[in-house]
Amino acid sequence: MSSNHAWQSGLYDNKLGFVSELGKGVVEWLDPQQGERILDLGCGTGDLAYAISKAGANVTGMDLSDAMIEKARDKYPDIRFITGNAEQFQVAEPFDAVFSNAALHWMKNAGQVAECVWHALKPGGRFVAEFGGRGNVEQVVKAIGAVLEENYGIDASGLHPWYFPSIAEYSSLLERQGFHVAYAVHFDRPTPLPDGEEGLRHWLSGFAGGFFESFAEEERSKAFANIAAKARDDLFRDGSWRLDYKRIRIKAIKPSSRAAI
Template identity: 60%
Template sequence: MTSINEWNANQYDDKLDFVSALGKGVIELLRPAPGERILDLGCGTGDLTEELAKSGAIATGMDLSENMIASAKIKFPQIDFRTGNAEAFTVDAAYDAVFSNAALHWMKNPERVIACVWNALNGGGRFVAEFGGRGNCETIIDALGEALKEDYGIDAAALNPWYFPSIAQYAKLLEDQGFDVKFALHFDRPTQMKDGEDGLGHWLAGFADDFVKGFTEQQRDALFAKVGSKTRTALFRDGSWHVDYKRLRVMAIKPQDESPVHLRT
């Protein structure tokens, strides 16, 4: 990908399909019901949107990436998918729930996202999400920073595309908007990559492109190889790479007496 909204949908489905597979637990927390209107925010190529639809819910998928949405429409033509920015979207009719898996950490203006979610929900509607929490992929991020500084004098912090909050930080944002936070969990989930030795390379190629913008292919490959060397002791075992995921899972309710549209700034 050349930016966070220009994903390679085929690579995502082929090499990084663990993202959707692990998101099924978030659907269990949501407990979708037949007939409910549910928005899947940051839906990617639509696998979990389809799981929501299987429950009998009326599911809509939204993603910033036109490539992802195009793929989702091909895979699941019966579902409504649309391109949209989670930091600045409106809806024609309020939803009963907003669901999001592995997407919110790409959105560095969380207050705007939360305000948009609030405005998209009916009173009594729920917001259920899982995304990267504090310390997520820290071993890889630290190694990227070291390698960029050593080889190019680049400060990786300025290139980091992610937002990984603590429970307290995110719960406060939800409560400041008016949500009642019913559940919040921060947990470790070391995640095995596909394809043995090549697994970390798939992860870096899929998710770390913002760190190597303007690099030649040779420079990028050399940097990613150096990251592999720096992280191998911590993350490679039993013939596979295991990325040090730390996830934040939340459920928040918009109070029943609140109107569909309300913005706190």
Template identity: 50%
Template sequence: MNTDRWNASLYDEKHSFVSRYGGDIVDLLDPQQGECILDLGCGTGDLAYQLYKKGANVIGVDKSENMVMEAKKKYPERSFLVGDVTELSYHEEFDAVFSNATLHWIKTPEKALQRIAQSLKPGGRFVAEFGGKGNVQTITNEIKHQCYLHHVTCTDEEFPWYYPSIG
């Protein structure tokens, strides 16, 4: 069973820095008036709203129903959908795909990238920010150490992240 454990109110209260830091990625994307943009992992909608304010037509998609419900509450005039990046069914519909602090949660990156590429119009842009190799290594090492000390089985598969190297 896949339970939605994201608490949207807590996220906005304690982790709003994620969206604030994402402003630089919005600038890198350089959305143009009238472009269709897909915001993957839109969370509570703050960056999708920034894209909209720059003139883009934005659809926000997030796997968490809790996050999407909060986004719809905050920005009712915008389009937000519950969906999994690995199951997107769009075909050449977007001028750009944008993602901030999301793709490191996807453990099947090849499938995600295939779906993203399929979503883009020919010549479309993909701009993303996500954690890279070693991002939370100190934390995961300590969790593994504590599991070992307390005789608890702990495997890499139990961690929800994928942090690739540049290669």
């Protein structure tokens, strides 16, 4: 995950657990098999690595955040978790599959990630992932940008911590690496946040901290309140926040051999 984001593992588990819950459908799509070696890239606090392991797969979870890995090890001591950078990693023995949920959009050097995943897979191995696509949380990003510009004279465009590609952009990137893209879809998934009025504040604290690194705690709280006021008409319904998530789900295969030309 992003090296510029300070992950709060407790907040992630206690207030933002919907991320892992929504990822269970991606695990089903991965269809892990008994005895397979699977790498969970950007594993967070390990919930989906555990879900994969229940199929009998041998899972390794990797995340850039020491705090996330420490929490994952505490929760699931029988699973191997390692700290590593998805933009520059190598493995001693290749995997049958690489899995990733809600993590690739934190990795701006997407070409390097694709190259590392390629080398981490056996010939015939699969790469199965879901992450934010073009337009993801667009209304929230607009509200953040407006508040920073209007209240603080800050141009938020250079602070954007995420990579939200189009489906064509990401599929082409994988194909250039050599993958066969077997399936790709870009879809809307409006996502309700827990905790009613407080939901957006928890989300901003957990995921959008990169916009506010220079802010003291009190000023950050004021900014969050102003962002909520700005986004309320578009995103607050029936007592809860409902964010405009747009996701890419993709399955790519590393061919058993390159075709001769």
